[in-house]
Amino acid sequence: MANDRKGWADKPENRRTVRLVLYIACVLLVLADFFVHRHAEMPAEKVPAFYAWYGFISLVAVVLSAKVLRMIVKRPEDYYDDAS
Amino acid sequence: MTLLELHPFTPFLIAAILALFTRGWLRSLIMLAAPVVGAWHLLGAEPGTIMQLKFLDWILEPYRVDKLSLMFGYVFHIGAFIAVLYSLHVKDTMQHVAGLLYAGSALGVVFAGDLISVFVFWEILGLSSTFLVWASRDERSWKAGMRYFQFQVLSGVLLMAGLLWYVYGTGNLLFNHIGLESGAGWLIFLAFGIKAGFPLFHNWLTDAYPASTATGTVFLCMFTTKAAIYALARGFPGAEPLIYIGAVMACYPIFFAVIENDLRRVLSYSMINQLGFMVVGIGVGTSLALNGAVAHAFNDILFKGLLFMTMGGVLYVTGRTKASDLGGLYRTMPVTATLCIIGAATISAFPLFSAFVSKSMIMSALLHEGHWAVWLAMLFASAGVLEHAGIKIPYFAFFAHDRGIRAQEPPFNMLAAMVIAALLCIGIGVYPKLFLDILPFPTDYSPYEIGHVLTQMQLLAFAILGVVFLHRTGLYPAEIPAVNLDFEWLWRKALPGMAHGVLVVLRWIRFTTRDELEAIRQGGIYLASKRSLQLALSRKWPTGSMVMWVGVFLALVLLAGIINELAG
Numbered sequence: 237m238a239n240d241r242k243g244w245a246d247k248p249e250n251r252r253t254v255r256l257v258l259y260i261a262c263v264l265l266v267l268a269d270f271f272v273h274r275h276a277e278m279p280a281e282k283v284p285a286f287y288a289w290y291g292f293i294s295l296v297a298v299v300l301s302a303k304v305l306r307m308i309v310k311r312p313e314d315y316y317d318d319a320s
Numbered sequence: 321m322t323l324l325e326l327h328p329f330t331p332f333l334i335a336a337i338l339a340l341f342t343r344g345w346l347r348s349l350i351m352l353a354a355p356v357v358g359a360w361h362l363l364g365a366e367p368g369t370i371m372q373l374k375f376l377d378w379i380l381e382p383y384r385v386d387k388l389s390l391m392f393g394y395v396f397h398i399g400a401f402i403a404v405l406y407s408l409h410v411k412d413t414m415q416h417v418a419g420l421l422y423a424g425s426a427l428g429v430v431f432a433g434d435l436i437s438v439f440v441f442w443e444i445l446g447l448s449s450t451f452l453v454w455a456s457r458d459e460r461s462w463k464a465g466m467r468y469f470q471f472q473v474l475s476g477v478l479l480m481a482g483l484l485w486y487v488y489g490t491g492n493l494l495f496n497h498i499g500l501e502s503g504a505g506w507l508i509f510l511a512f513g514i515k516a517g518f519p520l521f522h523n524w525l526t527d528a529y530p531a532s533t534a535t536g537t538v539f540l541c542m543f544t545t546k547a548a549i550y551a552l553a554r555g556f557p558g559a560e561p562l563i564y565i566g567a568v569m570a571c572y573p574i575f576f577a578v579i580e581n582d583l584r585r586v587l588s589y590s591m592i593n594q595l596g597f598m599v600v601g602i603g604v605g606t607s608l609a610l611n612g613a614v615a616h617a618f619n620d621i622l623f624k625g626l627l628f629m630t631m632g633g634v635l636y637v638t639g640r641t642k643a644s645d646l647g648g649l650y651r652t653m654p655v656t657a658t659l660c661i662i663g664a665a666t667i668s669a670f671p672l673f674s675a676f677v678s679k680s681m682i683m684s685a686l687l688h689e690g691h692w693a694v695w696l697a698m699l700f701a702s703a704g705v706l707e708h709a710g711i712k713i714p715y716f717a718f719f720a721h722d723r724g725i726r727a728q729e730p731p732f733n734m735l736a737a738m739v740i741a742a743l744l745c746i747g748i749g750v751y752p753k754l755f756l757d758i759l760p761f762p763t764d765y766s767p768y769e770i771g772h773v774l775t776q777m778q779l780l781a782f783a784i785l786g787v788v789f790l791h792r793t794g795l796y797p798a799e800i801p802a803v804n805l806d807f808e809w810l811w812r813k814a815l816p817g818m819a820h821g822v823l824v825v826l827r828w829i830r831f832t833t834r835d836e837l838e839a840i841r842q843g844g845i846y847l848a849s850k851r852s853l854q855l856a857l858s859r860k861w862p863t864g865s866m867v868m869w870v871g872v873f874l875a876l877v878l879l880a881g882i883i884n885e886l887a888g
Contacts, residue, residue, distance in 0.1 A: 243651045245719050255788060262785055265778045274771030277687040278695070281775075287699075291779035294703035295786030302578035303797050309805040310579075316803065316812050 262288070327371065327383050328393060328431050329441070331358045332400070332424025336417045347416070351404045354420060358427070359397035365390065370433060378493055381433025387760035388614065392430040392550045394758070395618045396423065398744070399542040399625060406629055406737035407535035418451035419539045426543035430550045434493045435483040435508075438551070442479055442511075446472030449544055452536040453528045461531040467811070468528035471521065475514040482507030498555035509556055516548035516599065517592045519568050523808035525592060526576075530584040530641070534632035537584060538737075541591060541628045542621045549598045549617045558605025566603055567697045570596030574704030581801055583713055584631050584641045587624065590667070590709045593701060594620050600698065601682040604689055607761035612681030615759055619666070619674040619748060626663035626741040627713060630656050633730035633738070634717055640725075643712070643799035648722025655729050657718040659738045666745040668710035669702065671776060674748035677755070677767045680776070684765075703783040710780075711787050716799060 244250050266285045276282045280290075335354035339347050367390065371383035385393075400423035407419065425448060428441030450472065453465035485504035487493050498505050514521045525545070529537050556562065573589035573596075580586045594616070601613030633656045634649065635641045650657040666673040669680070679702070686695040729735060748755045752767060790796040 243648070243722075245650060246648075246722065258781065258784060258788065262781050265774065265781050268774055269778065272770055272774050274775060275769075278692050280692075280696070285778065287775040287778040288782040290699060291703050291782040292786045292789075294700045295707055295783040296790065298574055298700075298704045298707055299578055299786075299790055299796065302575045303795075305575050306579040306797065306800075306802075306804065310800070311803045311805060313801050313803055315805075 326361050328358055328362065328427040329424040331355075331361075332420045332427070336420040336424070339416045339420060340413060348408050351408070351416060351420060352401065355397045355401040355404065355423070359394070359401070362390070362393050362397060365393075375436070378436070379434075380436055381494065382428075382437040383431050384433030385431065387758075388550070388554060389430045391614050391618060391758060391760055392546065393427060395621050396427050396430065396543065396546075399423070399621045402622075402625060402629075402737045402741055403535070403539045403542060405740070406538050406632070406734050408733040409731045410533075410535050412455060414451060415455045415533065415536060418448045418455070419536070422448040422452060422539055422543060426547045429547040433495060435487065435495050436493060438495050439476070439479055439483060442515075442547075443476050445544060445547060446476055446515075449540055452539055453532045455533045455536045456531060464528045464531035467808075468524045471514055471524035475511045478507050478514070479511035482509075482511055495554060497557065500556065500559050500561070505556075509552075509559070512548050512551040512555065513565070514548075515544050516552060517545055517569065517595050518565055519572065520807050522569075522573075522592050523806055526585055526588040526806065527808060529588045529591075529628075530582050534635045538625055538628050538632055541587075541624050545591065545595055546617045546621055549595065549602070549613065552599065553602050553610060553613060557602055557610055559603060562599050562603025563691060563694055564603075566596045566599030566601075567694045567701075568596070569593065569599055570701035571697055571704070574701060574708060576804060576806060577704070577708035578712070579797060579800075579804055581642050581644055581799055583643055583646070583717055584628065584635070586643075586708055586713060587627055587631060590627075590705065591620075591624055593705060594624065594667070596701065597679060597682050597698065600694065601685065604682070604685050604691065606685055606689065607763045608681055608688065608765060609685035611759040611761050611763055611765070612678055612685055615678035615681060615755070616675065618755075619678045619745070622741050622744045622748075623663050623666040623673075623675060626659065626738055626745060627667065627709065629734065629738045629741065630660035630663060631713070631717065633734050634727075636730050636734065637727045638725050642801060643716035643720075644801045646717050646723065646725070647720035648718070649725065649727055650718040652725075652727040653718065653729055655735060656738070657714065659735075659742050660714045660718060662742045662745060664710045664714045666749070668706040668780060669776065670780060671768070671773045672746070672749045674745045674752075674755075676749055676776065677752045680767050680772060681765055699779070702779065703786075706780055706783045707787060711784070720799075 266288055269285045269288070274281075280286055331354045335350050338350045342350060365385045367386045369383070369385040370381055373380045373382055400420075403419065403423070407415065410416070421444060425441045425444035429438055429445060432438040432441055446469070450465050450469040453468050454461055482504050486498065486502070486508065489502060489504055498508055500506055500509060510518075514524075517525050529540050532540055552562065570593050573592040577586045577589040577593070580589060598613040598616050598620070601609045601616065603609075631641055634646065634653070637653065638646070638649070640646055662673075666675050669675040683695065683698060686692075686698065756765065787796070
């Protein structure tokens with residue numbers, strides 16, 4: 237049965253490889269920022285690797301604020317069943 | 321009428337009627353033929369073609385072709401073909417007929433040259449799509465469909481009021497730039513906005529789309545909101561409020577999408593987020609921005625359709641769409657999983673996928689016009705898209721925790737429809753020239769400029785790094801079966817609660833029967849109004865039948881008036 241053995245995506249070594257590729261890609265992308273001339277239209281864009289840290293911080297901020305939002309808006313699954 | 325003047329609604333109307341009387345392969349053939357015939361006709365349509373019709377003293381233009389309507393016309397035909405193909409295995413006449421009329425009426429809206437024609441197709445659009453919501457034929461879809469229908473009706477009523485005021489004020493019936501200079505303009509603006517998913521009016525979308533069938537949602541996600549985007553682009557290009565409305569639309573759904581458990585509801589929130597980008601583009605109103613908005617609407621039909629199709633496939637095979645019930649399907653559904661990842665990469669706007677081309681036009685336009693704060697907000701929203709649509713959807717459905725679900729690939733027709741959409745997502749991304757050439761407004765834009773590709777890759781790679789960081793540190797929120805309150809709380813909980821309170825008081829002063837009170841308790845406002853209607857028509861309450869006869873009398877007077885007007 238398929239369930240008895242682990243698929244490729246469940247093996248820890250494969251997961252580690254995928255992460256490693258991501259880390260290397262991130263390093264290369266930041267390094268590239270110093271060699272590729274990119275056309276900056278607004279002040280913030282001139283900051284080195286602006287897009288990299290803005291992407292990282294945005295994502296972490298979205299997820300962490302969503303966790304706070306969940307504390308406020310979470311209700312049982314049958315919440316609307318008795319009224320609507 | 322020659323074939324050259326064929327109205328785009330006609331093939332769909334004929335196919336819908338024929339679908340009522342046919343079964344099996346013949347019906348499949350007829351349904352597939354409608355978008356093919358329509359598209360074939362459209363390829364020969366010249367911008368500037370107008371079909372006129374005299375109605376009373378007014379000249380109507382139910383068919384007007386220009387580059388803007390053509391762009392939507394093309395993609396609606398492609399979308400209709402994909403959605404019909406995807407639903408061929410379904411043996412439900414109601415869904416097929418409703419789907420065809422729905423796709424056809426969306427075409428009616430984008431090719432309507434006057435506001436009366438827009439209104440007529442606007443209403444068919446709302447009504448036919450409601451039947452697609454109801455097609456699940458369960459309690460949830462019935463109630464969600466009723467709520468959905470009320471918003472569609474509200475939009476229609478506002479449009480009617482707005483267009484009467486507009487025509488009275490300007491003497492102009494044609495649907496061109498309307499603007500926000502008058503109250504009439506605002507009414508029409510709001511009517512379009514409701515169907516475009518404006519904030520506070522958005523919950524019909526997140527409520528109804530996840531409640532429809534696996535195939536119904538694919539139709540739904542393609543037409544209503546994009547017809548509304550077309551209408552805004554036609555009537556309100558450069559309207560400044562749209563910039564801020566769009567920015568809000570792009571930002572707030574991403575928080576709800578992170579914690580939502582139903583993956584089709586995640587996609588519904590994600591859809592509002594993408595509509596936000598289009599609305600911002602229309603608000604900026606330059607050639608580049610409008611092209612971006614139209615191009616993004618075009619691409620969204622394909623990539624959001626693809627994502628809804630993959631989730632529909634999962635629903636069809638497993639009967640589940642909740643993240644807390646799914647996972648590990650990549651081994652038994654590798655093709656669907658791959659297609660889902662293509663859709664996810666597209667919506668995240670990776671280079672070489674279609675959304676990269678269209679979204680970057682809107683982003684560049686924002687920078688060119690100096691809207692820096694909005695630009696930062698949209699960049700923030702782009703990272704949010706990557707989280708909920710790029711990672712969450714494929715990860716929780718196909719990877720994450722293996723729940724030991726027995727599954728296989730969905731039927732061939734579903735896979736074929738997904739493959740077509742996926743190929744278009746990649747095709748437009750890899751070779752955008754053909755696509756950019758048919759855009760309605762003149763610009764010379766090249767998306768693959770090295771600095772731009774680099775910055776987009778930095779944004780996305782580090783956003784993925786953010787996801788990995790949150791997972792590794794255990795900060796990433798778990799999938800929890802729950803309902804998350806949104807603005808819909810007002811009409812799903814607060815208003816019924818208030819109505820209940822009123823009834824209790826009425827009961828207390830002996831004004832209401834016990835039956836009505838019980839009806840409110842059991843089923844809320846709809847059941848109560850149904851029950852009240854039954855009571856009103858019953859003999860138990862003499863004033864009830866009086867109310868009905870007054871209604872019948874008024875209807876007859878109206879009918880007599882219309883006949884008189886037509887005869888005279």
